[in-house]
Amino acid sequence: SQQGEEDPQALSIQEGENATMNCSYKTSINNLQWYRQNSGRGLVHLILIRSNEREKHSGRLRVTLDTSKKSSSLLITASRAADTASYFCATDRAGAQKLVFGQGTRLTINP
Amino acid sequence: EADIYQTPRYLVIGTGKKITLECSQTMGHDKMYWYQQDPGMELHLIHYSYGVNSTEKGDLSSESTVSRIRTEHFPLTLESARPSHTSQYLCASNTDRGYEQYFGPGTRLTVT
Numbered sequence A: 001s002q003q004g005e006e007d008p009q010a011l012s013i014q015e016g017e018n019a020t021m022n023c024s025y026k027t028s029i030n031n032l033q034w035y036r037q038n039s040g041r042g043l044v045h046l047i048l049i050r051s052n053e054r055e056k057h058s059g060r061l062r063v064t065l066d067t068s069k070k071s072s073s074l075l076i077t078a079s080r081a082a083d084t085a086s087y088f089c090a091t092d093r094a095g096a097q098k099l100v101f102g103q104g105t106r107l108t109i110n111p
Numbered sequence B: 001e002a003d004i005y006q007t008p009r010y011l012v013i014g015t016g017k018k019i020t021l022e023c024s025q026t027m028g029h030d031k032m033y034w035y036q037q038d039p040g041m042e043l044h045l046i047h048y049s050y051g052v053n054s055t056e057k058g059d060l061s062s063e064s065t066v067s068r069i070r071t072e073h074f075p076l077t078l079e080s081a082r083p084s085h086t087s088q089y090l091c092a093s094n095t096d097r098g099y100e101q102y103f104g105p106g107t108r109l110t111v112t
Helices: none
Strands: A006-008 A010-014 A019-024 A029-037 A043-050 A053-060 A061-066 A071-076 A086-095 A099-103 A105-110 B004-005 B012-014 B020-025 B033-037 B043-051 B055-057 B076-078 B087-094 B107-111
Touching: A010 A019, A010 B055, A019 A086, A019 A105, A029 A061, A029 A071, A043 A053, A043 A061, A071 A086, A099 B043, B004 B087, B012 B020, B020 B087, B020 B107, B033 B107, B055 B076
Parallel strands: A010 A105, B012 B107
Antiparallel strands: A006 A019, A019 A071, A029 A043, A029 A086, A053 A061, A061 A071, A086 A099, A086 A105, B004 B020, B020 B076, B033 B043, B033 B087, B043 B055, B087 B107
């Protein structure tokens, strides 16, 4: 089975609100990454958090990692219509050197 | 924008045809990957390569094959396409020491 599971599967909010997505995984990891995918396109890397980090910021993005619960969250603050996309977490399992992707959260920002 | 390219972007072919999906990157990355993604679903790794003449099968069994004769080029071939191969195929690459993967725009394949 896949390493990562994300919730919610879909999220619809108003522009300006904050969006939070969660990711859970099953095995030990080196790092966890978040990617964005616009409809019908490839993925774009957003942020990486290492297993020894608890929180990381990049612009309007805030990522947390709780290795004891094997979970991560991605917060997008002050959402914009351009943030509409699918967001995937991906784990780099310890010793594997390969990414395993979650099922993704489809985020819709309503103007 | 990442310097990784995929052609064609869209392909509609009949059952039994042989096809090759092209992937090229100009970043000099040693590692390259092929993922399969159904609409609205997660990515599944089907092939990867850590350098020239190195190819491995991924986590998802696939009837496709790959080759890595040049660092910048990682084509995927289906000898006989079937409707079950209908999907989006994404190519990605990264450096030997990097974790972030750079993705191409994808090829959406439809087999009729």
